[in-house]
Amino acid sequence: MTEWTSTDRRMMMAALNLARGALGTTAPNPAVGCVIAQGDRIVGQGATQPGGRPHAEVMALRDAGAAAQGATAYVTLEPCSHHGRTPPCADALIEAGVARVVIAFAHDPDPRVQGRGTARLRAAGIAVETGLMEHDAQAIVAGFVKTVTHGLPWITVKLGVTLDGCIATKGGESRWITGPGARKVVQRMRAEHDAILVGIGTVLADDPGLRSALPGFEDRPRWRVVADSYLRTPLDSQLVRNAATHPLILLAASDAPADRAKALQGDGVTVLTVARDAGGTLDLTAAMRALKGVGLTSILNEGGSQLAGALLRAGLVDRLAWHRAPILLGDSGLPALQGLGIERLADAIRLRFLARQEYEDDVLETYDILSR
Numbered sequence: 001m002t003e004w005t006s007t008d009r010r011m012m013m014a015a016l017n018l019a020r021g022a023l024g025t026t027a028p029n030p031a032v033g034c035v036i037a038q039g040d041r042i043v044g045q046g047a048t049q050p051g052g053r054p055h056a057e058v059m060a061l062r063d064a065g066a067a068a069q070g071a072t073a074y075v076t077l078e079p080c081s082h083h084g085r086t087p088p089c090a091d092a093l094i095e096a097g098v099a100r101v102v103i104a105f106a107h108d109p110d111p112r113v114q115g116r117g118t119a120r121l122r123a124a125g126i127a128v129e130t131g132l133m134e135h136d137a138q139a140i141v142a143g144f145v146k147t148v149t150h151g152l153p154w155i156t157v158k159l160g161v162t163l164d165g166c167i168a169t170k171g172g173e174s175r176w177i178t179g180p181g182a183r184k185v186v187q188r189m190r191a192e193h194d195a196i197l198v199g200i201g202t203v204l205a206d207d208p209g210l211r212s213a214l215p216g217f218e219d220r221p222r223w224r225v226v227a228d229s230y231l232r233t234p235l236d237s238q239l240v241r242n243a244a245t246h247p248l249i250l251l252a253a254s255d256a257p258a259d260r261a262k263a264l265q266g267d268g269v270t271v272l273t274v275a276r277d278a279g280g281t282l283d284l285t286a287a288m289r290a291l292k293g294v295g296l297t298s299i300l301n302e303g304g305s306q307l308a309g310a311l312l313r314a315g316l317v318d319r320l321a322w323h324r325a326p327i328l329l330g331d332s333g334l335p336a337l338q339g340l341g342i343e344r345l346a347d348a349i350r351l352r353f354l355a356r357q358e359y360e361d362d363v364l365e366t367y368d369i370l371s372r
């Protein structure tokens with residue numbers, strides 16, 4: 001086990017922050033951060049650029065220039081070893097004369113890399129140490145890892161619920177259940193996922209814009225996705241009107257009206273056609289695979305209750321963000337999750353508690369999904 005110094009920790013923390021800052025912009029590539037240091041002095045830093053290139057190490061080495069000679073590079077993910085559109089980052093680190101490389105998460109699952117980056121560095125006589133703050137680094141690339149290993153994007157379901165688990169009144173009134181503090185957290189979550197996904201019911205009821213209103217993130221292009229089997233998204237909806245700057249994908253069934261598809265496509269909307277499943281609703285597994293196919297690695301679903309329920313039922317959800325306000329609706333409310341199809345307690349979906357925060361009167365809890 002490596003004994004990490006406080007400088008090592010500080011430098012890797014800085015690299016992780018750089019990676020986090022790039023989250024939601026680098027798909028299909030992972031968000032990576034790199035810091036180059038001479039002792040306890042940072043001489044270069046960089047993160048994966050929008051669209052996934054250049055890679056973090058290249059940016060940091062450019063920033064450091066000649067100061068990279070003899071330095072330590074702190075990287076959140078194993079440096080790549082393949083010749084893509086740019087030469088391998090491992091080679092760039094070797095050529096720059098870096099003496100030591102510290103890697104947080106050293107297991108890039110991309111079949112073109114998978115340990116070869118680390119091996120290349122070691123073969124060149126560079127001291128390579130791995131595993132510093134690995135857990136944090138792994139969390140940042142969770143979407144990338146899932147797409148590479150499962151062919152499906154990472155899915156977080158976020159719901160703003162009453163204490164008794166409703167997301168709206170039966171009449172559809174849902175603004176607002178949680179307070180401004182909790183809603184700000186959602187803005188951040190929107191910025192950190194590649195895409196925001198809602199059901200057509202939400203679009204028709206609320207006409208949401210689904211952008212990130214976080215200061216500094218307003219202009220960050222957000223992919224928005226609507227599960228809209230019959231292509232009912234109105235042409236004058238906010239989503240369609242701002243499709244030029246914030247790309248919009250509609251997941252439609254093959255029997256959706258062709259004239260609607262044509263009109264929407266004319267407005268710059270991408271229509272992905274997906275088969276229906278045995279029950280006659282959109283095959284969500286196929287739909288998520290299609291989203292992976294267009295390069296999305298992480299998706300934030302903000303309801304509605306049918307879509308969130310169907311995603312859970314299909315075993316597609318990785319994480320649940322449950323934002324709970326101290327209000328009650330009882331049986332006048334709309335349950336947060338519909339159609340789970342559970343008859344016996346033994347078949348309940350099981351979760352593992354991850355974290356809890358409090359904002360004003362609201363409690364924000366995060367869970368990992370264990371089974372379905």
Ligand code: AOF
Nearest residue numbers: 029032048055056079080084085089110
């Ligand atoms: C790095 N640093 O910042 C990132 C890496 O398609 P390419 O050629 O850009 O390569 C993409 C692969 O590179 C991706 O699948 C992953 O293995 C790695 N991502 N590697 O050294 C980075 N984003």
Ligand code: ZN
Nearest residue numbers: 055080088089
């Ligand atoms: Zn690279």
